[in-house]
Amino acid sequence: MSARTTGLAEQQAMPDRSPIRFLVFGLVVVLLSSILGVRLFMLQVANNVHFAALAETNRAVDQAVASTRGVIYDRNGLPLVSNVPSYTVKIRPADLPEDRRADVVARLAALLNLNPADINIAIDANPGSRFDLVRIATNVDENVANFISESQLDLPGVEVVVESRREYATGPLLSQVVGYTGPINESELAALRAEGYLPDDLLGKTGVEAEYEAQLRGTYGVEKVEKDATGRKLQVLQTVTPPVAGNSLDLTIDVQQQKYAQQALEWGMSTAGLKRGVVMVMNPQTGEILAMVTLPTYDNNAFAQGISSADYAKLVNDPNKPLTNHAISEQFPPGSTYKLVTGTGGLADGKISKTTQLITSAFLQLGATKFFDWNRKGFGACTILCGFAHSSDTFFFQVAAMLGIDRLAYWASQFGFGAKTGIDLPGEVPGSIPTNQWKLDTLGEPIYPGEVYQAGIGQGYDVVTPIQLINAYAALANGGTLYQPQLVRDVKDAAGKIVQPFAPKVLRKLDVPASVLETMRQAARNVVLVRHTYNLVDLPIVVAGKSGTAEFGLKDSQGRLPFHSWFVAFIPKDPTVTAKDPTGMAAVSRTDSDLVVLAFAYDSGTKGNVATEIVKYFLQLRFGITKDYRNFNLLVRGNFYQSN
Amino acid sequence: MGAINARPARIADWTSRSVGTIWRAFDLQIATYAVVLTLFGLAMAYSNSVAGGDGALATGSVFLRGLLWTSIALVVFVIATAFDYRWLKTLAWPLYALQVGLLLLTLAIGSGLGGSSRWISVLGLQFQFSELAKILMIIILANYLSARRGQMGSLWNIIGAIVLAGPPWVLVLLQPDLGTSLVFGAIVVGMLFMSGASLRWLGAGIMAVLAALPFVWTYVLLPYQKERLTSFLNPLADVRGAGYQLYQSQIAVGSGGWFGKGLTNSTQNQLDFLPVQTTDFVFAILAEELGFIGAMVVIGLFVALIWRVLVGGWRSKDPFGTMFAAGLGSMLVFQLFVNVGMVIGIMPITGIPLPFITHGGASLISVAAGLGILESINIRQGRAEW
Known part of the structure; x- marks a missing residue:
């Protein structure tokens, strides 16, 4: 080490330093910070309105609010169908990493007592984009639903929502007449998207449920909701248009x-x-x-x-066509x-x-x-x-x-x-x-x-x-x-x-x-x-x-x-x-x-x-x-x- | 090695001066700016902890850890100030060995995101030694360059400085920590410039680096680094992918306006739109919550601090002090520009923290040590004759 400490006398000698280089250095500092200042001014003051709106969009998204589906009665006022709340498990494919998919599907299948193949079919048949939710199971037991909600880390992309499910009081007695609702498929979505149908919507598939879909569905509302980056709904900010409940039907059936x-x-x-x-x-x-x-x-x-x-295959393949x-x-x-x-x-x-x-x-x-x-x-x-x-x-x-x-x-x-x-x-x-x-x-x-x-x-x-x-x-x-x-x-x-x-x-x-x-x-x-x-x-x-x-x-x-x-x-x-x-x-x-x-x-x-x-x-x-x-x-x- | 012989003289020198003289030489402005910047950093830590939802004082919150690191940094600053910086010249080679050793250790046992190894856990706290390596790099280069003052027209001395910086630089790049390696580069260039190195050779060197960029791009940079570097050019091209952070960061900054949304009121942070908001992108939240005024106050504090660091270097009669101040100043201005530039979309994402503001103990403690050494230099000089 040649630069060892020397005596006081040497220290007091003028060190070798260049005023010009100090000046240049200082100017560089001023220049760089000025660039930052100008850019900040452009973003924060000049374009504040634009970015404030974007931040608001981030925060508040318009979301459809499902309307209450109309009920169906027989000619004497006996209810044939009611809407019951049901825990539904959905998957947002975009949030499910491909390398963990098999694992997540297997876990879900075990929890929901489903065949893993059915879950995969549901994911692959998703009519919407990868950012849209896919319905995996409805009518999930409350304890299972809670467990899934709390296992977010093990089940990425899996969400539990409460949605309304049809319960048919008469069941097999009137199945072919009343029909049933089911998840929208790709061709239905293509035809109905303009009418406000959502990729994970339910709609009448057959029977009166399908024939009178327009009457029963009602009109979905719109609300502004605050969402975080994962799409989790935090709170409703404003109801833009309230949903209008669907109409009810009185059947001629006795x-x-x-x-x-x-x-x-x-x-x-x-x-x-x-x-x-x-x-x-x-x-x-x-x-x-x-x-x-x-x-x-x-x-x-x-x-x-x-x-x-x-x-489903059993019903379809039944030679007597139930x-x-x-x-x-x-x-x-x-x-x-x-x-x-x-x-x-x-x-x-x-x-x-x-x-x-x-x-x-x-x-x-x-x-x-x-x-x-x-x-x-x-x-x-x-x-x-x-x-x-x-x-x-x-x-x-x-x-x-x-x-x-x-x-x-x-x-x-x-x-x-x-x-x-x-x-x-x-x-x-x-x-x-x-x-x-x-x-x-x-x-x-x-x-x-x-x-x-x-x-x-x-x-x-x-x-x-x-x-x-x-x-x-x-x-x-x-x-x-x-x-x-x-x-x-x-x-x-x-x-x-x-x-x-x-x-x-x-x-x-x-x-x-x-x-x-x-x-x-x-x-x-x-x-x-x-x-x-x-x-x-x-x-x-x-x-x-x-x-x-x-x-x-x-x-x-x-x-x-x-x-x-x-x-x-x-x-x-x-x-x-x-x-x-x-x-x-x-x-x-x-x-x-x-x-x-x-x-x-x-x-x-x-x-x-x-x-x-x-x-x-x-x-x-x-x-x-x-x-x-x-x-x-x-x-x-x-x-x-x-x-x- | 004349260190032992020199020791009595230094002690005599130190004790011969009155406390008042020492106090006058102590640059109170540096300490003040540093403390105010640290308070800004703590405010952001507080805001972030509140955003996390567990409350600012929850166990392990960013704010509590910030308080802990601040206390440690304060102690480090005081010790560094009291410590006779001239020992650093004596200990330059052991410190060099320490730097390389720590970086090797980090590579060997460190942990980090996505297969990188950047942190070592010390007493349950993650510590990024590459931060400390920056200050050690400044000390070693200051020692090297001050010993060759007046001889920096020589290409060999320039090459010598670069060779000296080489091993730590490679080790940091291997972690991989592109950001710190770039800071190393800025320190080397800044110190060479201030050492009076031949502008011809310096210019040639910079040209050489620029010429080597295509090679570095192809063979050295990892795909994610390239992605981060390019996404800033057009963040909207992939708003949900690599451009996401930049896009959200600019939304945060831009929505702040003149006066900001108020501390803890960031929607971008509160709703988790801005990833890594606690680390490299914290300035975005600062700009969103404290507005243009707040952001400019912080930048102004940095400029003032760097100004006082340069003043310290100018006044130092010891060329080591001048060189140390040059290195510290280079480091601060580079990190300020690259970090804030990244947040506001004029610089690529390189993972460089903003001193004081970015949450992280190693960065704060390293800056505290650097500023303490500068104060130590300040109080151990006579007033320079202007």
């Missing part, structure tokens, strides 16, 4: 009748060993649906609570119930009159092909009352041939076949009615006379939905007005004020003289009177209707086709059988019926018509008939072919 209908259908199905069935009850004076049961069913609460992919509303979303051959169209057309077009007799026989022959009546003896000379009552196929072959395929199709369209009824449910299918042109267009050849025969008895190319069939018989019962079936009576706002009152919607007045329909109603009553429907006539109420056995599918080894069973009935307003009108013919001549019932049994194969028995059981329950008229012996299964 839960009591729905229960009766379900009870009757379940009995018939379990007794006859059936897999699918429909029962519908309708007021023919207004088009109101009082009951709509389709089995098998499912529990819409499972969806509202967040269904696992395994449970998620499908068989009353509106599937079409079947109507069988003999369709003879209403053929008979009405024949009378209205003057091809036959009420008294015209046609010879019914074992079969009609076209070239080499024999078209058999279900009754291999025939019924001899028959009027429309006789032919309809006994469901004589050869009678209606002849009427169909007189009408021709296009007139037959015209009358079918008059009754609403071949077009959607417009019922306020998603997923309705239109069915199909053949015309000559239709056959040329689809199959490239004209219709054959044999096919006209088939079309006249509801076979061949005829396919209808149960809702179309009940609606057609409703038009018969009310004297010729075809209504649009409706499920919602009225729409009320949150204060209970009716904002959309019920009004029947007329699709058309049938182009049929009243006398023709009166004849057909009497024919339908005659079906019961001649005991074609067994002991239905013994009931203390007047019932008129038509049964049907509709072949479908492929022949078995003995050349027999499987078949569905139908029965559609209408009951006059004061149905009690009186001494003055022992046959009930006077009652059915009136047009005051307020009750139409339909039963459909898919692939029934029973000895007797199971649909008739189901309707009978429903009527016993509906009218409080204590004596049991059910014929259990007719429900033996085993492919008894009979075209009734």
Whole structure:
């Protein structure tokens, strides 16, 4: 070390220092601090307004406030759904580091008792951006929710929020009608984003929940909330616009009748060993649906609570399609119930009159092909009352041939076949009615006379939905007005004020003289009177209707086709059988019926018509008939072919 | 080594002067500016602790730790003032060994964020020895340069200074601590300039460094360092990524206005929008809460402090004192400009703390030691003849 301390004398000598360099150094200090000062002035004073606004934006963000979803009641004010608070676990993918994702998903799966694959699917199916929350589980137990809230370090990106969940009081009883809400998907979000839907929104997925989504949802509000950098809401600063609660719906459904209908259908199905069935009850004076049961069913609460992919796959893969509303979303051959169209057309077009007799026989022959009546003896000379009552196929072959395929199709369209009824449910299918042109267009050849025969008895190319069939018989019962079936009576706002009152919607007045329909109603009553429907006539109420056995599918080894069973009935307003009108013919001549019932049994194969028995059981329950008229012996299964 | 022989003379010199003389030589302005700046730092620590939500006096709060470090720094300042700085010349080589040793130790057992090793825990408190290394670097260079006064026209003496600074510089860069290594560079350049080093060679050296930048960029800098360095050019390009801090920092500063939002009222801090607000970005919160006036008061205090440091250097008859003041002044002005410049978006993010204001014991204690040594130099000189 050469620079060791030396004596005082040396220290007092002028050290080697340059004033210029001190000056330069000082100037550099002044220059640099001036730069800082100028820049600070620019930021803090000149551009203060701009940055203050940015700081405010950081702090206050506009956030949507969910509105209270409208409630759904039955026609008597019984609540079918309520909103319950539920702990929901969500993930913000942007806050979940990719290298920890597997670990976090595994932990969450264990905590929530979920399949890790389901969590991954939910994250990957996120319709929003990575900064939007993804719903992982709803209806989480409070203790689990609290534990997750407190485990932020182990579960980055996971948040627990309280949101409103739908709880369906009636569950499986009305799942296909009421539907359910579920998380919005990518295509729905794309369509609805402009209307204020959020990436983690819930919306009606099916049923009335979906059809009346706009009414039920209400209007989301906006509030300014203070948030920290992690997006945690600290406090509400200001409500910009308050949310407006959604409107409530009063359904036309009567839960009591729905229960009766379900009870009757379940009995018939379990007794006859059936897999699918429909029962519908309708007021023919207004088009109101009082009951709509389709089995098998499912529990819409499972969806509202967040269904696992395994449970969902089970429902989707069930061959009997529990998620499908068989009353509106599937079409079947109507069988003999369709003879209403053929008979009405024949009378209205003057091809036959009420008294015209046609010879019914074992079969009609076209070239080499024999078209058999279900009754291999025939019924001899028959009027429309006789032919309809006994469901004589050869009678209606002849009427169909007189009408021709296009007139037959015209009358079918008059009754609403071949077009959607417009019922306020998603997923309705239109069915199909053949015309000559239709056959040329689809199959490239004209219709054959044999096919006209088939079309006249509801076979061949005829396919209808149960809702179309009940609606057609409703038009018969009310004297010729075809209504649009409706499920919602009225729409009320949150204060209970009716904002959309019920009004029947007329699709058309049938182009049929009243006398023709009166004849057909009497024919339908005659079906019961001649005991074609067994002991239905013994009931203390007047019932008129038509049964049907509709072949479908492929022949078995003995050349027999499987078949569905139908029965559609209408009951006059004061149905009690009186001494003055022992046959009930006077009652059915009136047009005051307020009750139409339909039963459909898919692939029934029973000895007797199971649909008739189901309707009978429903009527016993509906009218409080204590004596049991059910014929259990007719429900033996085993492919008894009979075209009734 | 003549240290032992010289000792009696120094003691005689010290004791021969009256307390009054010593007191007059003590630069009260330096102490005052330093104390006021420290109080600003404590105020920010208080504000930050309140923002943390646990209260200023909660165990382990930034404010309590700030108070503790301030007390230690005060003691260090007093000891450094009382300590005869001339011993530092004697102990220059052992101090050099100590500096390199501490930096090696930090590399070996230190901890830090993201795989770096910057801190060593001392008695449960994290201590960043690279801060202390800055002061040691100034001492060693002051010793080297003062011994070669009048000979700094020589390239070899310039190279000698750079070689001397080399090992600690490399060790700091290895941590990796880009900020401290840049401060080392500023100290070396500032001291060489003030030592009268040939401007030709100094200029050539700076040109050489500039020429080497592409090489450094490609082979020395780590990706995150590059990202931080470039994000300041256009912070809005990636507001949620690397530009986030800069963007939020400018929002904090800009929203302060003339008088600020008031202590503890920063929304940027309170709501955690500004990451690392307790360390390198604390000046942003200061500017937000105390406004343009407050920020300029702090910058003014720094300028005044650096001015008094330079005055001390000018007055020192001992070239070591002049060189030490030059080094300390270089360090202070560089850290002020780079830290505040970073906060207000005119300098890249380099992780350089703002003395007094940035929370952290090592920085405060190192500055206290530096200022104490300067006071020690002040009171051990006669008044310079102007």
